[in-house]
Amino acid sequence: MIRYIAMDIRRLFKTRSFYIAMIIALILLTIYASAAYFFTGAGIPRAAAGQPALPITELLRQARKFLDFNHFASIMNTGTSMLHLILAAFAAAFISKDHHSGYLKNLYGIRDLRSKWLVSKLVVMMLAAVIFYLVYLIGAAIVTLLYDNAINTNIGALAAYYGLHLSVDLALFGLIILTVTLLQTKTAAVVVALLLSFNLQAIIYLLIDQFDLLPFDLVEYGMMGQASRLVIAGSGPVAGMMARRFQDMMASMAATPATLLPVSLGIALIAIALSWLMLRRVDYRG
Amino acid sequence: MTELLSTIKLSKKYRSKFALLDADVHIKQGDIYGLIGRNGAGKTTLLKLINSQINATSGEILMRGQKMPFGQPQVKIGALVESPGLYPDYSAYDNLMFKCIAIGHNKKAYIEQLLKLVELSDTGKKKVKQFSLGMKQRLGIALAMIDEPDLLLLDEPINGMDPQGIKDIREMLVRINRDMGTTILISSHILDELAKFASTYGIIKDGRVLLELSREQMDKENQAGIEIRSPDVEKVKAAIQTAFDITHIQQLDHESLLITQGVERHEEISRLLFDQGIYFSQFFVRHQSLEDYFVGLTGVSSK
Numbered sequence: 096m097i098r099y100i101a102m103d104i105r106r107l108f109k110t111r112s113f114y115i116a117m118i119i120a121l122i123l124l125t126i127y128a129s130a131a132y133f134f135t136g137a138g139i140p141r142a143a144a145g146q147p148a149l150p151i152t153e154l155l156r157q158a159r160k161f162l163d164f165n166h167f168a169s170i171m172n173t174g175t176s177m178l179h180l181i182l183a184a185f186a187a188a189f190i191s192k193d194h195h196s197g198y199l200k201n202l203y204g205i206r207d208l209r210s211k212w213l214v215s216k217l218v219v220m221m222l223a224a225v226i227f228y229l230v231y232l233i234g235a236a237i238v239t240l241l242y243d244n245a246i247n248t249n250i251g252a253l254a255a256y257y258g259l260h261l262s263v264d265l266a267l268f269g270l271i272i273l274t275v276t277l278l279q280t281k282t283a284a285v286v287v288a289l290l291l292s293f294n295l296q297a298i299i300y301l302l303i304d305q306f307d308l309l310p311f312d313l314v315e316y317g318m319m320g321q322a323s324r325l326v327i328a329g330s331g332p333v334a335g336m337m338a339r340r341f342q343d344m345m346a347s348m349a350a351t352p353a354t355l356l357p358v359s360l361g362i363a364l365i366a367i368a369l370s371w372l373m374l375r376r377v378d379y380r381g
Numbered sequence: 382m383t384e385l386l387s388t389i390k391l392s393k394k395y396r397s398k399f400a401l402l403d404a405d406v407h408i409k410q411g412d413i414y415g416l417i418g419r420n421g422a423g424k425t426t427l428l429k430l431i432n433s434q435i436n437a438t439s440g441e442i443l444m445r446g447q448k449m450p451f452g453q454p455q456v457k458i459g460a461l462v463e464s465p466g467l468y469p470d471y472s473a474y475d476n477l478m479f480k481c482i483a484i485g486h487n488k489k490a491y492i493e494q495l496l497k498l499v500e501l502s503d504t505g506k507k508k509v510k511q512f513s514l515g516m517k518q519r520l521g522i523a524l525a526m527i528d529e530p531d532l533l534l535l536d537e538p539i540n541g542m543d544p545q546g547i548k549d550i551r552e553m554l555v556r557i558n559r560d561m562g563t564t565i566l567i568s569s570h571i572l573d574e575l576a577k578f579a580s581t582y583g584i585i586k587d588g589r590v591l592l593e594l595s596r597e598q599m600d601k602e603n604q605a606g607i608e609i610r611s612p613d614v615e616k617v618k619a620a621i622q623t624a625f626d627i628t629h630i631q632q633l634d635h636e637s638l639l640i641t642q643g644v645e646r647h648e649e650i651s652r653l654l655f656d657q658g659i660y661f662s663q664f665f666v667r668h669q670s671l672e673d674y675f676v677g678l679t680g681v682s683s684k
Binding site: 098099101102105109196197200203207378381 | 429433434435436451452453454457458459460462463464465466467468469470471475476478479480482483484485521524530
């Protein structure tokens with residue numbers, strides 16, 4: 096098992112798209128940070144009209160203080176789930192590559208290959224997610240410093256926030272592995288990854304809720320919906336406001352992201368168990 | 382020789398059609414087992430079943446006499462089934478390295494030795510997607526050779542290759558079999574090529590294994606006739622008919638005879654003619670090609 100995981104780790108670090116995924120995340124952060132910087136600059140003079148007590152530069156400085164580390168650390172997963180989207184797309188390509196290229200055929204001589212493949216893909220994808228988030232957080236820290244703000248964050252709260260997001264990634268990876276196990280195509284895996292991380296399932300949940308079949312509104316418990324409303328504990332007003340705004344957009348949901356962990360772990364568990372069962376039953380079609 | 386692998390009534394059904402039905406094959410240690418059959422006969426299905434790529438509908442696979450549970454081979458298997466499975470964006474070295482890590486053989490010298498074995502040492506950092514078909518096939522064989530497998534499964538490894546590439550692969554397989562003692566199960570529909578180096582043949586048609594026979598048996602079975610050239614064909618004919626009770630003698634022309642019965646007694650026949658002082662200028666045993674034999678047995682061409 097360790098050897099198989101070592102193989103996948105080596106392949107991960109030799110995969111160019113892994114680095115491209117991280118660069119894309121950093122580019123998006125840079126674009127956002129630049130836009131926010133100039134947007135703040137354009138808005139503050141108008142807001143300060145008639146209040147000449149403070150010079151404009153000071154007002155700008157204070158306004159930009161709200162864009163703190165916690166804000167940048169969470170913005171790409173607030174509302175849009177952009178980081179999940181990038182990770183899921185990368186994971187779909189990486190996981191399906193063994194089937195898509197046919198390389199897996201070379202490995203069937205290894206005893207218990209199917210179990211090893213499943214565990215290895217989960218471990219390596221979680222490792223990739225941790226590295227991906229760490230790189231993103233370094234980017235967020237640099238942007239915060241460029242904003243001339245100090246990096247004040249509660250490490251525990253930050254770890255809890257990313258821990259929850261990692262649980263969402265685990266569920267996404269489980270679903271991608273299940274898709275690859277069943278369909279064995281790269282296209283299907285990428286499409287499923289994109290649809291899931293785009294939160295298109297919320298539309299299906301809303302549709303189901305119209306029939307009042309359940310004692311609760313399913314849409315409130317949707318994994319990606321909950322993940323997109325997460326806030327790092329102790330975040331400044333801007334991050335909180337953005338999360339609340341997204342919550343309003345999603346029909347003023349009553350449920351809080353408190354149920355996210357059981358939902359994501361439940362999905363992950365079901366997807367992994369199904370994958371494990373199906374891996375033994377589904378023939379390799381390559 | 383001991384039996385390395387055998388199957389007992391092995392079957393595989395896709396929807397309503399059996400791709401393989403009650404197949405019994407017996408592969409001895411050190412064999413080069415040529416699996417002969419036309420496209421769609423079930424050769425690839427058999428190899429996939431042995432390689433645990435697909436589940437059997439029924440039947441068993443035995444390795445060294447022990448039943449093999451699905452995905453738990455008791456002997457080391459290397460496989461090149463259908464096209465080579467390669468990561469196109471990596472070099473030959475990287476492709477080998479990944480499997481070597483998974484197997485626990487990750488040593489630079491070992492990988493370089495494998496590359497040398499398949500004559501790909503000079504490919505450097507060239508990506509596999511830029512390789513020719515022959516290079517990919519050779520790399521596929523190198524991947525299958527990692528960890529010195531007891532059994533090498535090769536499915537049409539010479540398909541689409543040029544004559545020099547075919548010769549290179551044939552020589553390499555003979556070398557691997559001879560020097561490393563690797564048992565090889567190779568399928569092909571290019572029968573004349575298989576005939577050059579296989580030690581045992583299995584003939585498969587419509588999912589059924591019709592026959593298994595050794596090279597010696599095949600050669601014996603393939604003896605199509607004895608052709609004798611003599612100025613006195615009538616004398617030759619009479620002597621053979623009298624001594625051996627052979628009636629299937631065909632006169633090809635005024636100086637040639639073809640005997641298609643009792644071909645295995647060719648030594649006795651030549652001694653008889655010599656002893657009786659009957660002059661003959663030519664005496665040889667005609668062999669069918671493997672292709673002719675296959676057609677005769679199955680009624681269809683292998684192509």
